[in-house]
Amino acid sequence: xxxxxxxxxxxxxxxxxxxxxxxxxxxxxxxxxxxxxxxxxxxxxxxxxxxxxxxxxxxxxxxxxxxxxxxxxxxxxxxxxxxxxxx
Numbered sequence: 001x002x003x004x005x006x007x008x009x010x011x012x013x014x015x016x017x018x019x020x021x022x023x024x025x026x027x028x029x030x031x032x033x034x035x036x037x038x039x040x041x042x043x044x045x046x047x048x049x050x051x052x053x054x055x056x057x058x059x060x061x062x063x064x065x066x067x068x069x070x071x072x073x074x075x076x077x078x079x080x081x082x083x084x085x086x087x
Contacts, residue, residue, distance in 0.1 A: 052079035057087050 016022050026032035037048060055061075056079060061068045073080045 021079045049076075051081060052076050053082035053086060056080060056083035062087070 007016075023032060023034070027034050037045060040048070056072055062083070063071045
């Protein structure tokens with residue numbers, strides 16, 4: 001993971017219509033390593049489910065935004081179920 005520890009000025013932006021497709025291109029070119037969920041250990045998968053569930057609660061994806069709610073329920077069902085139990 002790379003990040004800047006101080007403020008950085010944005011000098012250019014580029015609209016990317018399909019970010020997932022673009023990430024796959026970077027992966028194919030060897031510019032990005034993708035750690036896929038189903039390739040992780042059971043312990044790591046559980047950590048990821050917990051992490052996403054906490055994000056669902058913190059960002060309140062279940063309140064006043066039906067499209068976000070349905071996206072999270074569909075794409076992250078285990079995390080959604082856990083978030084429902086925790087909130």
